[in-house]
Amino acid sequence: MKQAHVDIKHQKKGIDFLSLNEDHKVLFDYIEKLKSLVNHPENYQYAITILEHFTTHFLEHVIREEQILQQHLPEKVVQEHSLLHQKELNYLDDFASALKAKTSSHTILTIALALEKEFKNHLSKHDKEILRKLSDLKR
C-alpha cells in the first residue's frame, strides 16, 4: 500500500510525521489480525477484542493527528478532517454492534475488508493531503 511519504528531517521542525505513520501501520496490523481470524473459528471470540483495540488506537491516533493539524493548519481544514475521523468512529461503532450481534466468519471478513477499504482511502487520500500541506508549510 502506498503510504503518505515520511521525511525524517521534518521531525526537527516539530512535526512528528514518523509517529503518525507508525500509528497507521499499527492500525493495518489490527486489520490483518482480524482477517487471519477468519480461518480459525475457535478464535472468533477475539474479533471483538481486536476491533476494540483498533478503535482505542484509532482514537489515540486521531487525537494526536488533530492536535498537530490544529497547531499548523487553518481551522477549516482541521474541521473537515475531524469530520472524516468522526464518520470513521461511527463506522467502528456500527461494526462493533454487528460483531456483537453475530460473530461469524462472514461478519469478521466483511468488517475487516470494509475497515481496510475505508482506512486505505483515508490514508492515501486525506492523510496524504494534510501531510502534504504540513510539509509545504514547513519548507
Ligand SMILES: [Fe+2]
Ligand atoms: Fe486522518
Ligand SMILES: [Fe+2]
Ligand atoms: Fe491518520
